[in-house]
Amino acid sequence: MTGLDRELPAPHHHADVSGGTLRPAVFGAMDGLVTNIALIAGVGGGGVTSHTLVLTGVAGLVAGAISMGLGEYTSVRSQNEQVRAEVAKERLELERHPEAEARELANAWIRRGLPRELATQVAEVLRDNPREALRVHVQEEMGVDAEDHPSPWAAALLSFVFFSIGAVVPLIPYLAGLSNLWAALGAGGAGLFLAGALVARFTQRSWWGSGARQLVLGAAAAAATYGIGTLIGVSTT
Template sequence: MTADPPLDPPPAAHSEHHHGDVSGGWLRAAVFGAMDGLVTNIALIAGVGGGGIAPQAIVLTGASGLVAGAISMALGEYTSVRTQNEQLDFELAKERVELRRHPEAEAAELAESWIARGLPADLAYEVATRIAANEEEALRVHAQEELGLDPFEKPSPMVAAVSSFVCFSIGALVPLLPYLLGATVLWPALAAGAVGLFVAGALVSRFTTRPWWFNGLRQLAFGALAAGATYLIGWWIGA
């Protein structure tokens, strides 16, 4: 007797589908920091190099730009993410008061939003009423529906600041390396910066649906535009 073929495993038996961390605060800060570090220091070095200053002065300028930019980026990220979290806490406090004062009205508002998206009215009201019985869950659902944020998954200001600081420093160091290794002309720094821009853009494509070459070329074009503008200014003004 031939054995029956094995049945497909139920959905629960399949491997879990994981999404990337889009709310932790590190990815945006890291990408922004690396790109800003590359573009800023490439443009800065191109500008002073176009002015014809000595290599030692270019190193001092690039190093100062790295330190000042990294600190500024870290402080800016920390402040912006912390402010965003504080604003979310303020809105959550208002929503909590409304849930306690007018639970029926808030449940009806939630149900109406689901009905507008196609959920049957009786099911929408039943689910909204059941959720209203749990204050914390009701607060979470209302925050997601009305604010588009999960109050229990807020980004970390410190993670954003550290990510931005480290990635800006790495990006800003790339065009400076040729001079630190003994270069005395501008083109090796620009070449290193171009490679860094393309590689950084290509790496970012891992977190998006864009092709790696498209992201790389796009970031290279942005950096070239900034470097070209500052080089012309430096050449025009002169040392």
Template sequence: MTETPAALREAHHADVSGGWLRPAVFGAMDGLVTNIALIAGVGGGGVSPRSIVLTGTAGLVAGAISMGLGEYTSVRSANEQIAAEVAKERRELERHPEAEARELADAWVARGLPRDLAVQVANEIRRNPEEALRMHVREELGVDPDEQPSPWAAAISSFLFFSVGALIPLLTYLLGFTNLWLALGVGGVGLFAAGAIVAGFTSRPWWSGGLRQLLLGGLAAVATYGIGALIGVQGGLG
């Protein structure tokens, strides 16, 4: 079957409605920054490599669970709120169909459509209650009621990608190396790579995205390392 020009143009767009990309990106970045900063903080305090591994592992597990639960609750709550607003709009369409049609036509006229045409289209759409509902929801709420993100997809993406991100600064310790700066260096490479990959979904240059994320993560590591060094094992943790 030959695809229409509109369908061909549509294929060039990225899928931004699936609900997994944002929590995956946020999870990976948060996992990297959280564990790099955590390792820098306890490492700056002078704890043993074993304690660093324990701290980083605890941070990975706790953070991944927290991120997954948080994303599930957030997306589920947002979907429930949208569902409530859709139900409210459905009742308005059933009780005041003429007024709702005029409201839809007015919105199109405000965008530059001739009033006669806007009224004609609004009245035609009113003949199909489900399509009228979708159109009103899009115009008034700015969302598509049939394309809401999945809370499970958001939760699983966030959990998995946070775990991957948090694991990167721990890799050198798990492989038997005990140098803090080597672990932080590997974490920095992970930050740069993650930023560069995310930039690939946008028009931002890959190196710019990588440097931005490296800078932000580096600032977090410097802050926690300084606090850890200031307190120290002997000063308050021993």
């Protein structure tokens, strides 16, 4: 065993940060929580009955989950189609002007500090390997993987499911037989804090800081809608 071999660090693994799964899950859960907390606070501030409030919350859950799912599907699919179009454009450039594209890649590496001779040599080697050349050019110029695209169906399903989970949390006290707006808002606040704390597991932030951030944002939205609901409820009585 050589000295270099002995100095190799232990293998480590990274989370999948480009697969498109964490964002729709987190966004869906947070949006579901904030949307229904704010909706329930606004309607509750207007002085409606518990039955009307639950009906409003359930309608918000269903409508929001469908909207989130469709929105994520359309967004991710459109992004994938745009990436594919740009990749096709880059493939055509590599076929038509391989030498110019190789120089462009080499110059980009030189600007980053790579020796000119080495940058040129690597770019020329890639020029003779079209598939790898395309992958590297797309990564360097657009910052995306030419072959790995997030699934729009997975993004849609995750958004739908996690929005539903988040949106049902502030309804739990009512579904359990309580008729107290503040119990619902408390349950929603606890859900926001827990969701933020769970996200910290993937981001290396402090769990309490991440949880508190989500709680404050959700509380601000609830306070705004509660105030509006109270004003409208008073003005219509």
